[in-house]
Structures are given as structure tokens and as C-alpha cells.
Amino acid sequence: MGMKLTVVMPGAAGREGGTRLCRIASGVMEGLPLDGALQETAKGFTVEWVRDVEGFFSRFCSKGFQNARILFLFDIGATGICMELYSMLWMIRQVEGGFDGSIAGLVVDGEGELYTKAVAREFVFSANRSGCLFVGRPLAEATKGLANFSVAARVRGISPEEAYKEAIRELALRVACFSAAPKRNPKLLCLHSCNTRVSNTYMLWSMVKKHLGGCCRIQEIFFRNGEIKDCLGCSYDTCLTYGQNTQCYYGGVIVDGVYPALESCDGLMLLCPNYNDALGANLTAFINRMTALYRKRQFYEKYLFSVIVSGYSGGDIVAAQLIDAVCMNKTFILPPYFALTAVANEPGSVGKAENVGQRARKYAGGIARVLCGDRF
Structure with a gap:
């Protein structure tokens, strides 16, 4: 044919x-x-x-x-x-x-x-x-x-x-x-800085996660405030030298925990509370620090997912930033319906959003089809 x-x-x-x-x-x-x-x-x-x-x-x-x-x-x-x-x-x-x-x-x-x-x-x-x-x-x-x-x-x-x-x-x-064979026992890496007790973003992710139990292995890495140093702009040659050894000049949790997890995962899930119509500081620093690893290997075979919760509006703005930085820049595949967005202001109120349980289940099904199915 x-x-x-x-x-x-x-x-x-x-x-x-x-x-x-x-x-x-x-x-x-x-x-x-x-x-x-x-x-x-x-x-x-x-x-x-x-x-x-x-x-x-x-x-x-x-x-x-x-x-x-x-x-x-x-x-x-x-x-x-x-x-x-x-x-x-x-x-x-x-x-x-x-x-x-x-x-x-x-x-x-x-x-x-x-x-x-x-x-x-x-x-x-x-x-x-x-x-x-x-x-x-x-x-x-x-x-x-x-x-x-x-x-x-x-x-x-x-x-x-x-x-x-x-x-x-x-x-x-x-x-x-383009072709992507289904993965056997795929791994989904979730990165976030959410307060797991009160965060609407994490609560929505939890609704999604419970439907992914038999589909994939999930690893979560929590970024504590002040734990991640942002990139300060090493020269190209310096960044390349460190990156080829799966290192970064600034070290820390990015090198010790995130780089190995990123290399071994099939999909990347970013939890993005929208406070100021922008990605949070820790995720922004992570994306910037990903550059050293990107010098060593690119990510054309990995998928990008995101859960985005806004207090009032602007989920599309945050999603567009991810498209720019992670898909267009860092070569991650953008699967269909890559982002699950919601609006919730008061702590825990995302659980009362219209059809939120159904939307979370449908979104989880999409992740499962992309990582485990044969759609593409």
C-alpha cells in the first residue's frame, strides 16, 4: 500500500x-x-x-x-x-x-x-x-x-x-x-512541586493515576522549593562536556534523580498549577537544566503529558509554554489531547468540577492507548 x-x-x-x-x-x-x-x-x-x-x-x-x-x-x-x-x-x-x-x-x-x-x-x-x-x-x-x-x-x-x-x-x-510500537510495561515519569495534601493539580492527577494501575509503572519526583538551581548559562562546550557524561555543572537532584529517570521513561507527566499564567519556577528550572542531557541524547521517542489547573483561566497559556519548550524545543512527541486542564480556586474544589471524574478517566484512557496500545 x-x-x-x-x-x-x-x-x-x-x-x-x-x-x-x-x-x-x-x-x-x-x-x-x-x-x-x-x-x-x-x-x-x-x-x-x-x-x-x-x-x-x-x-x-x-x-x-x-x-x-x-x-x-x-x-x-x-x-x-x-x-x-x-x-x-x-x-x-x-x-x-x-x-x-x-x-x-x-x-x-x-x-x-x-x-x-x-x-x-x-x-x-x-x-x-x-x-x-x-x-x-x-x-x-x-x-x-x-x-x-x-x-x-x-x-x-x-x-x-x-x-x-x-x-x-x-x-x-x-x-x-512516524511509527511507535506499543511498550511492554511502559514507564511514566511524573514531575511536580505540588503540596500533595491540598493541591488541586495533584488531586486531579490522583484521579487520573488511579485508572493507570495496570497500564504502566509510575515514578513521581517531587521538587522541593529551593532544591533546584536554574541554569545560569554555561558555554556550549562546557554544557556539552557535562551532558555527554549525563552530568550538569550544578549537580543536585536533577543529575542524581531526574536525568536517570528521564532517560528510562517512555512518557513525561508534568503537573502544572497555574498561578501567574506561567510555568512554576521549579519546572521551568527543570526544563532549562534538561539542556545538558539534551546535548547527549534527544527525546524523539518520548511522549509529553500534563495536568494543568488554573485558579480562574489561562490553562491554554501554560499548555502552549509546554508545547514550545518541551515538544518544539526538546523534541518530545505531543500525543493527542496531551493536556488535561481544569479550573479550581479553593483547595480541593477540583473534585467538584463538572464531569471531572469522567474527564480524568477518559484522559487516563488516552495515556494508556498511547503508551500501551497500537493506535499509531
């Missing part, structure tokens, strides 16, 4: 070659696959384009984007505003399960130095809530003058445009080739 990659580029109809992204992406797709990278013959591999919002709407509403391999391409100009993208978001946010079973990545091309990542994480968050899995490091972005490819181009001895082409091609191949 042939392999198909669906390329969605809304607004591209009638303007092929008219923008940098149109020109470069069209050239890349015409050359796929190369060197047997897909373990498929060229004859058995097809690239299908969806070039307008109407075509996207029609297929999405008829479940035509379920169980698909998708590469989304967005031109956002200098303003970061792509009206076709926002039309898509309007539809995606209304349809649960519209991308169930699908695997995706995205390319965002801008004419300025801003907005590419902001646009990307907003789209990824919404598509993920509609069932889409995103591969680790799912974003290829291009900024003004391709300045963000200057280092990659210099290291490889090629032009920034060639480096951009390679980034799109590599992403397309990872989306098309």
Missing part, C-alpha cells in the same frame, strides 16, 4: 511560486521521497495538496483528516496574521476528534523576526485538542531573511535557503515515517 502525505497550505491556490514558502515547499515536495528514506518506492508515495480553506472545511467536516499524515504550511507575512489559518482554527476548535489518528508537523514562514512560534504553538494546541499527534520538534520556521538558518547553513556549508529546504524535507519525512 502506498504512502500519502497531505500538505495543507490554505491561501496557496492560484499563487504557486508567488511566495518564498510556496516556491520552496513545492520544490521539496516534488523531490520526495529521496534515497529510499520512506522504505517505499517513489511510485508508491504520493503528496496531496489542499490549497484552500473551503477544501479544508469540506474534508475536515467529513472526517477526511482522520488517520492521515499531514504537513501544515502557513505564510504569515510581516504581521503574523494569516486569515486562512484563523478560519481553520474557528472550525478546528468546534470539532472534537477531527484529527483523530493523524500525525502532523508544520512550517510557518514570516517576513519579520516575530510571531512564527506564537502562531505555531496556537495552532498546535488547537489541533492537538482535536486529536492530532505532533512529532517531536514539529516546527520548521523561517524568519526575515532566513536569519534563523544562518548557523545551520554555516555548519553544513550550504546557503540559508538550502538549509530551509532541508528542514522542510526532514520534517516531511519524519511525519511520513
Whole structure:
């Protein structure tokens, strides 16, 4: 059976070659696959384009984007505003399960130095809530003058445009080739700084955890306040030297406990109380300190999960920060419906949230399918 990659580029109809992204992406797709990278013959591999919002709407509403391999391409100009993208978001946010079973990545091309990542994480968050899995490091972005490819181009001895082409091609191949076999007795690592007696976030996690008993081994690591030193920015060479020995200059619980647990786990669960529309200090420090280990090995085979509880609102903001830092930056896979969010203000009040028990059980089922099942 042939392999198909669906390329969605809304607004591209009638303007092929008219923008940098149109020109470069069209050239890349015409050359796929190369060197047997897909373990498929060229004859058995097809690239299908969806070039307008109407075509996207029609297929999405008829479940035509379920169980698909998708590469989304967005031109956002200098303003970061792509009206076709926002039309898509309007539809995606209304349809649960519209991308169930699908695997995706995205390319965002801008004419300025801003907005590419902001646009990307907003789209990824919404598509993920509609069932889409995103591969680790799912974003290829291009900024003004391709300045963000200057280092990659210099290291490889090629032009920034060639480096951009390679980034799109590599992403397309990872989306098309993605597979994840079920794990036998998988391990889920849970990191948090919650007060286990009164924290709504930990209470919601406990509701989830009780449904995971026979599915996976769960290891929890609690970060005490003041226990973790944040990264202060060693030189690249220093960080690399320590990382290759599974060490970090600052040592402590990150090196002694977290690094070994992170290397051996199949999924990472982060418990994130939302106090100020931002990740807490300890989890932020953990993510920063993960860089040393990342120098040694990447995390393309590991999944990211999170339980996020806000006092009033803003769970989407915290989830987007995780998408940025852990999925786009540190290469963790973003499984469908990766985050369970809730609103609870008073201690213990999350237990009274609407349908919270049912939501916790459903979320646990999703974790079990990703880690133990054969969905992908």
C-alpha cells in the first residue's frame, strides 16, 4: 500500500511560486521521497495538496483528516496574521476528534523576526485538542531573511535557503515515517512541586493515576522549593562536556534523580498549577537544566503529558509554554489531547468540577492507548 502525505497550505491556490514558502515547499515536495528514506518506492508515495480553506472545511467536516499524515504550511507575512489559518482554527476548535489518528508537523514562514512560534504553538494546541499527534520538534520556521538558518547553513556549508529546504524535507519525512510500537510495561515519569495534601493539580492527577494501575509503572519526583538551581548559562562546550557524561555543572537532584529517570521513561507527566499564567519556577528550572542531557541524547521517542489547573483561566497559556519548550524545543512527541486542564480556586474544589471524574478517566484512557496500545 502506498504512502500519502497531505500538505495543507490554505491561501496557496492560484499563487504557486508567488511566495518564498510556496516556491520552496513545492520544490521539496516534488523531490520526495529521496534515497529510499520512506522504505517505499517513489511510485508508491504520493503528496496531496489542499490549497484552500473551503477544501479544508469540506474534508475536515467529513472526517477526511482522520488517520492521515499531514504537513501544515502557513505564510504569515510581516504581521503574523494569516486569515486562512484563523478560519481553520474557528472550525478546528468546534470539532472534537477531527484529527483523530493523524500525525502532523508544520512550517510557518514570516517576513519579520516575530510571531512564527506564537502562531505555531496556537495552532498546535488547537489541533492537538482535536486529536492530532505532533512529532517531536514539529516546527520548521523561517524568519526575515532566513536569519534563523544562518548557523545551520554555516555548519553544513550550504546557503540559508538550502538549509530551509532541508528542514522542510526532514520534517516531511519524519511525519511520513512516524511509527511507535506499543511498550511492554511502559514507564511514566511524573514531575511536580505540588503540596500533595491540598493541591488541586495533584488531586486531579490522583484521579487520573488511579485508572493507570495496570497500564504502566509510575515514578513521581517531587521538587522541593529551593532544591533546584536554574541554569545560569554555561558555554556550549562546557554544557556539552557535562551532558555527554549525563552530568550538569550544578549537580543536585536533577543529575542524581531526574536525568536517570528521564532517560528510562517512555512518557513525561508534568503537573502544572497555574498561578501567574506561567510555568512554576521549579519546572521551568527543570526544563532549562534538561539542556545538558539534551546535548547527549534527544527525546524523539518520548511522549509529553500534563495536568494543568488554573485558579480562574489561562490553562491554554501554560499548555502552549509546554508545547514550545518541551515538544518544539526538546523534541518530545505531543500525543493527542496531551493536556488535561481544569479550573479550581479553593483547595480541593477540583473534585467538584463538572464531569471531572469522567474527564480524568477518559484522559487516563488516552495515556494508556498511547503508551500501551497500537493506535499509531
